[in-house]
Amino acid sequence: MTDREIIERIESLSVEEQDNLFELIRKRRSPQSGGFANEQRRTEIAEVGERLRQAVKMGTAQSFDNVEDLKLYLQANSEDEIDYIDRDGNPLTYHIKDLYPTEESYDYVTSQGKIFDTCLPDLVSKYAGEYVVFEDGRVIDNDLDEDVLLDRVWQTEFAISRRDRYHGIFCELVPEVLNA
Incomplete structure (x- = not known):
């Protein structure tokens, strides 16, 4: 073998x-x-x-400029907080759950994200560089342009049912494979 x-x-x-x-x-x-x-x-x-x-x-590996940044990353609880720098260079910290209107919508997105990560090797082989609307291991639709994809899917029965219950749908960019 x-x-x-x-x-x-x-x-x-x-x-x-x-x-x-x-x-x-x-x-x-x-x-x-x-x-x-x-x-x-x-x-x-x-x-x-x-x-x-x-x-x-x-394309999912983390990269750090120095050891101190790595230490800070490892000390942070990525499930609870996320840090951003806004366009003006100001640091912003959000509690991830605060970004979702309900606990159910947060649970939906995090569970779909975990399933998406598990399916990534297969997704990369079929959809590298494309956005996918994804649920429970299945690609609902895909497109190179996220806005076009969301416009197309947003009025479907699938999206309407998820929108009402979870306040959204799970859409993610499938990374392209780097030449190793």
Whole structure:
């Protein structure tokens, strides 16, 4: 089996199955089970390296100019707050939940975002560089132009039902694959 075939098989697993697989590999490589600590560490580094390579390839990797910015990022609770710089250069901090009119709309968007991230490898292969209206692992519609897409979808029965319940629909840009 080639490395690519192994990666494709792993990517076809759910996130939970992937986590279980990584944990099983870590346990089997531990000194207590007859493996060597050096080998375990090399495996962990290789796994992190592969995840980083995939994140860069998908355009989802974080980049920092210096260690201090990285430390600040790691200390921040990204689920609770988000920082922006407005056009005038003024820092703005929002509590993410405050950006949504209801708890239900916040839950809808965050759950769709997690599903979107899980489906990203497949989405990139089909919709790289396009905006997609997405729900529960399924692309409802897509277009290169977000405004055109939203205008087309906004008056459909799908959008009307989500608009009434969640005050919106989930639309996201699928990143283009970087040449690795």
